[in-house]
Amino acid sequence: MNPKKIILCPECDLLLEMSSVEEGEKLLCPRCGAILGAPVKDSVEKVLALTSAGLLIYVPAIFLPLLTFDAAGIESSGSIADSFLALINTHFYFTGLMVFLTAILIPLVKLVMLFIVAASLYTGRSSRKTAVLFRLYHHLDEWGMLEVYMIGILVTIIKMLHMAHVNYDVGFYCFIGLLAATLGSAALMDKKLFWDEIDKQALAREQKEGILPCRRPEPNNGPPALSTQGRP
Numbered sequence: 638m639n640p641k642k643i644i645l646c647p648e649c650d651l652l653l654e655m656s657s658v659e660e661g662e663k664l665l666c667p668r669c670g671a672i673l674g675a676p677v678k679d680s681v682e683k684v685l686a687l688t689s690a691g692l693l694i695y696v697p698a699i700f701l702p703l704l705t706f707d708a709a710g711i712e713s714s715g716s717i718a719d720s721f722l723a724l725i726n727t728h729f730y731f732t733g734l735m736v737f738l739t740a741i742l743i744p745l746v747k748l749v750m751l752f753i754v755a756a757s758l759y760t761g762r763s764s765r766k767t768a769v770l771f772r773l774y775h776h777l778d779e780w781g782m783l784e785v786y787m788i789g790i791l792v793t794i795i796k797m798l799h800m801a802h803v804n805y806d807v808g809f810y811c812f813i814g815l816l817a818a819t820l821g822s823a824a825l826m827d828k829k830l831f832w833d834e835i836d837k838q839a840l841a842r843e844q845k846e847g848i849l850p851c852r853r854p855e856p857n858n859g860p861p862a863l864s865t866q867g868r869p
């Protein structure tokens with residue numbers, strides 16, 4: 638007989654009994670409504686493909702010019718890296734640092750982390766270090782703000798349309814691709830599956846190496862079951 642799997646709601650700490658959930662369904666916490674499970678088909682493969690694509694276009698997206706403005710024959714263009722340097726050169730050090738962190742460094746770190754986690758799961762080589770990396774990835778979630786930068790670019794385009802001719806450069810399309818890869822990989826990542834697989838692979842690896850884990854307690858009476866919400 639399979640033991641009941643007990644989980645804690647990460648939002649409100651309610652003790653719950655995990656129930657099975659199919660693709661297209663969502664498991665909700667009955668108290669706060671937090672989503673506790675939303676299976677995605679081939680989640681590891683999709684995340685691996687999207688993060689690989691994101692890493693491939695990262696350099697052109699950040700270092701190639703996004704837009705060229707042509708006003709009365711005078712052309713001006715710039716990349717995301719140029720905007721960071723311009724802020725530093727005009728002594729806006731704090732704003733420059735925030736642009737560097739949220740639009741250049743942290744999106745790259747997040748992509749690399751998720752790529753390593755997905756690749757180690759795909760190849761069946763994840764360990765406890767993969768779990769640390771995956772936890773760190775979630776801590777950095779609020780710091781990658783490529784979408785905010787995209788809104789800034791769109792506002793600039795709308796404002797400049799009346800004053801100058803706007804040309805879209807290669808960097809602009811690469812940046813949209815990078816944004817799609819970042820948001821897509823986060824959306825298609827089945828968090829529960831990732832954690833379960835990391836746990837399973839790490840346990841198997843430790844057993845091979847002769848490291849014995851402590852026994853997990855088996856629950857005897859059930860907390861409230863999760864509610865299941867089907868796709869409309």
Ligand SMILES: [Zn+2]
Nearest residue numbers: 646649666669
């Ligand atoms: Zn809850």
